[in-house]
Amino acid sequence: MNQQLHDALRAEYELAHDTIRPDGVAAVHTGAARRRRRHMAAGAAVLALAVAGAGAVTWRLLPGDGPAQMAAGPDCDRPGHNVALFLKSDVTEEQKQQLDLALRSSPEVYCLAYETREEAWERFKVEFSDAPDLVAATKVDQLPEAFRFRVAKVREADVVEQRIHGLHGYFDYICSCKTATPTKPR
């Protein structure tokens, strides 16, 4: 029965797959832009742009909104750029320790903090509190763990990236200096 069911569903799927004509990616962009204009017209411009445009970097807009350790960490007020190192879902403790060690022993790195899934989730919920179905559709284990820290200069972000290059357990290295325009006067 299971095989028969699987085959029957598969046949239905193939038929739909061959018949569907996607609206196209351009329609996504116009749809999103139209919605953004509506938000702005509604007077919610700042929030909508922070959510729609800045995504993962939104927290930088909100001073004092970082994880607890980060607020407590030394030198966090020093001018510089925020960097996030996103860890793979199957990262091992050992890999984490090696990344942690590499970052800790880097003179360029300051205000280093480790962000758990739960902390990422709390941040996510606050940021997307205007989109409850988005929050409902997201699981805590879909959000990556991360190391977050700061560097003074763009060049130093590259130096640190080079240093951890051979290590494993992370899937992305993002510097705010490269993904978004500065949001606060430095």
Added chain:
Amino acid sequence: MRDAEGFAECYALQFRQIAAQLSVYLGDLDEARDLTQEAFVRAWQRWDRISRYEEPATWIRRVAWNLATSRLRRLRVALRHQRGARLELVPGPDEHGGHGVAIRDALAALPDGQRRAVVLHYLVGLPVAEIAELCRVREGTVRTWLYRARQSLAAMLDDFREAHR
């Protein structure tokens, strides 16, 4: 900057797949296409973040399915006023009762939860735990859905074969 190229690639690779899966659940191709498009719009609005997930497509599929479920809930309320009415089905290519029409009718006759569980489990390939999480029910409930759905589908498909012998 959101990575428009990466997004376009994800759209090209995943759109049909997500929409076709949804279409089997909904029994409505146009509806499935619209909901999937909407899910991609939402993904693009948060692409900075979502593109960094290991599988952005999983997120998009979840949003599309959640949209479909709330859409179906509204539709069911509307249908309560016209008993016997069924979801409009995609016209099949074979009017003489091929396999496709049989499974389509059988699926349409299932309660919503059972149909969702069957498609997610046997077509999309999600494990029971993940379906439970997606539908916000206990795993035992999903197992019951799958069991009942298999019983009804087996009976309906047998009847069908009997009738066309």
